[in-house]
Amino acid sequence: MNQEKVIQNTIDYVKTTLANAEGGHDWWHIYRVWKLSQQIAKTETVDLFVVELGALLHDIADSKFNSGDEKIGPRKAREFLSSLEVKEEIIVHIENIIANISFKGGKETQKFKSPELDVIQDADRLDAMGAIGIARAFNYGGFKNRQIYNPDIKPNLNLTKQEYKNSTAPTLNHFYEKLLLLKNLMNTKTGKKIAVHRHEFMQQFLDEFYDEWDGEL
Numbered sequence: 001m002n003q004e005k006v007i008q009n010t011i012d013y014v015k016t017t018l019a020n021a022e023g024g025h026d027w028w029h030i031y032r033v034w035k036l037s038q039q040i041a042k043t044e045t046v047d048l049f050v051v052e053l054g055a056l057l058h059d060i061a062d063s064k065f066n067s068g069d070e071k072i073g074p075r076k077a078r079e080f081l082s083s084l085e086v087k088e089e090i091i092v093h094i095e096n097i098i099a100n101i102s103f104k105g106g107k108e109t110q111k112f113k114s115p116e117l118d119v120i121q122d123a124d125r126l127d128a129m130g131a132i133g134i135a136r137a138f139n140y141g142g143f144k145n146r147q148i149y150n151p152d153i154k155p156n157l158n159l160t161k162q163e164y165k166n167s168t169a170p171t172l173n174h175f176y177e178k179l180l181l182l183k184n185l186m187n188t189k190t191g192k193k194i195a196v197h198r199h200e201f202m203q204q205f206l207d208e209f210y211d212e213w214d215g216e217l
Helices: 003-017 027-041 048-057 072-083 088-100 115-126 130-143 161-166 171-177 179-185 189-213
Strands: none
Touching: 003 027, 003 048, 003 072, 027 048, 027 115, 027 189, 048 072, 048 088, 048 115, 072 088, 088 115, 115 179, 115 189, 130 171, 130 189, 171 179, 171 189, 179 189
16 A cells, blocks of 8 residues: 555544544644644654654544553554554554653653654644643643632642643643643754744733733733
């Protein structure tokens, strides 16, 4: 099967699999990461086929929605790609991308690196920033029935991986525990450039939020 057909089959598979997904982790999240990965890849030396497959499959089974199982995503990707007779070395690469792309909080060390992962990881992190990142954060907070903000519950900047995964803190805390940290975690020049703008937008949002919370505007 040629690469173009593999990509189209993958798109169809992801759309079907995530048809009922939570709004911040649905097909449209995948679509944005896929498109942004293609854009970032133009300025990097990468295998575009791996970038596209990795972007399309990176959240095929997010552990957050699968009882914390971090192996289900790579496993589902392998099963699907094997059915299309994709080369073994590419499947292994995609498995490693899925297993290592996520922000896990705390001081977790990424166990795998590749130029393709760098591109997809930047695109995925950028989708957690800016206007869309804000929308996704509050959408997920509502999905989990979390408070929007509680000034008595302070952000924890030293979360362990397990504490990060199990957190039930108000959504606004997530800005400090993850979203505002992403600008300094970008891998590529393009990712870093886009992150500056999205980071500034989130800061402006927070300034406005606190002024309105205190009745100043």
